Amino acid sequence: MKKIAVLTSGGDSQGMNSAIRAVVRTGIASGFEMVGIKRGYKGLMENDFITLDSRAVGDILYRGGTFLQSARSEEFKTEAGQSKAINNLKEAGIDYLVVIGGDGSYRGAAALQQQGIKTYGLPGTIDNDIPLTDYTIGFDTTLNVVTDAIGNLRDTMSSHERVSVIEVMGRSCGDIALHAGISSGVDAVIIPEMKWDIEEISKKLVQGFENGKTHSIVMVAEGAGKAEDIATIIKENTDLDTRATVLGHIQRGGTPSAFDRVFTSRMGYNVIELIEKDISGVALGMETNEITYHTFEEIFNHEDKVDKTLYKIFKDLV
Numbered sequence: 037m038k039k040i041a042v043l044t045s046g047g048d049s050q051g052m053n054s055a056i057r058a059v060v061r062t063g064i065a066s067g068f069e070m071v072g073i074k075r076g077y078k079g080l081m082e083n084d085f086i087t088l089d090s091r092a093v094g095d096i097l098y099r100g101g102t103f104l105q106s107a108r109s110e111e112f113k114t115e116a117g118q119s120k121a122i123n124n125l126k127e128a129g130i131d132y133l134v135v136i137g138g139d140g141s142y143r144g145a146a147a148l149q150q151q152g153i154k155t156y157g158l159p160g161t162i163d164n165d166i167p168l169t170d171y172t173i174g175f176d177t178t179l180n181v182v183t184d185a186i187g188n189l190r191d192t193m194s195s196h197e198r199v200s201v202i203e204v205m206g207r208s209c210g211d212i213a214l215h216a217g218i219s220s221g222v223d224a225v226i227i228p229e230m231k232w233d234i235e236e237i238s239k240k241l242v243q244g245f246e247n248g249k250t251h252s253i254v255m256v257a258e259g260a261g262k263a264e265d266i267a268t269i270i271k272e273n274t275d276l277d278t279r280a281t282v283l284g285h286i287q288r289g290g291t292p293s294a295f296d297r298v299f300t301s302r303m304g305y306n307v308i309e310l311i312e313k314d315i316s317g318v319a320l321g322m323e324t325n326e327i328t329y330h331t332f333e334e335i336f337n338h339e340d341k342v343d344k345t346l347y348k349i350f351k352d353l354v
């Protein structure tokens with residue numbers, strides 16, 4: 037019986053458990069033996085493998101995080117680290133490796149593929165910063181978490197007639213800020229991909245209060261600036277009572293949305309189909325509602341651009 041191993045790596049994201057469950061159950065249904073690797077590449081180098089039967093992935097569909105746990109590992113980036121990993125995979129008789137993670141995890145998977153291990157990537161990151169997929173696993177859930185959190189902030193900001201500067205995750209990608217900014221009707225979105233002018237934002241906030249607004253919200257992606265710094269400048273420019281909130285790791289938790297559960301279930305099915313066809317060295321995604329796949333190289337060479345139309349939609353709505 038051929039063996040498929042699965043691991044989760046990098047920052048966890050809601051829906052990783054659902055993805056593991058889908059890979060494992062579809063794999064078993066197709067006659068494969070399934071293995072889980074704990075704590076990503078760290079566990080792979082340390083031989084931390086567990087057998088996964090259908091029951092082992094029961095009761096996890098609705099849970100955030102990853103029951104296999106995740107880690108970041110500097111050692112795995114080295115030749116020595118990778119050769120430990122390859123030896124462990126060979127000794128355990130693993131034929132295929134499914135990696136659920138972000139760009140860094142894909143780079144690790146591509147390095148293993150180059151050294152003869154058949155690898156597959158599933159886009160697990162809340163940031164939505166992987167090219168050639170419209171969504172990454174957890175992004176939709178995170179938007180819902182952020183939208184709910186902003187609803188709570190809005191209540192208290194309104195009572196006190198304050199400006200709220202909210203920092204969300206996204207080191208190089210402003211998708212969380214832009215999408216949740218639209219879903220929350222915020223007044224300004226500051227993202228790394230687009231130029232922004234704090235004087236212009238400040239003027240707009242003052243005008244808003246003059247026109248009868250009782251609160252204002254400015255959303256900033258962590259890669260574009262610190263909420264605390266932006267709040268200080270706005271306060272200096274406008275004299276408005278301005279507070280900063282960093283949503284932080286709250287954004288990565290919570291039960292996965294129905295969208296993320298269905299999306300990951302589809303990807304589990306499709307990755308097993310690719311394994312059966314012996315196509316490897318690829319990562320899956322969803323483009324215009326189709327599950328697609330591309331080689332790791334295609335993904336690395338493709339720029340992940342911000343959706344400029346969506347940015348314009350936001351600008352027209354404020």
Ligand SMILES: Nc1ncnc2c1ncn2[C@@H]1O[C@H](COP(=O)(O)OP(=O)(O)O)[C@@H](O)[C@H]1O
Nearest residue numbers: 046047108109112113137138139140141143144
């Ligand atoms: N260039 C690389 N070559 C090999 N492995 C890498 C590389 N970049 C990252 N990795 C591995 O993938 C792990 C996860 O990457 P990281 O960037 O932290 O998160 P993510 O996968 O979410 O982007 C790293 O801790 C490291 O072990």
Ligand SMILES: O=P(O)(O)OC[C@H]1O[C@](O)(COP(=O)(O)O)[C@@H](O)[C@@H]1O
Nearest residue numbers: 046047138139161162163205206207
């Ligand atoms: O939890 P950590 O290790 O501090 O990492 C925080 C980072 O993880 C993320 O949530 C996801 O990033 P990755 O996809 O690189 O893991 C980023 O938005 C954030 O900057």
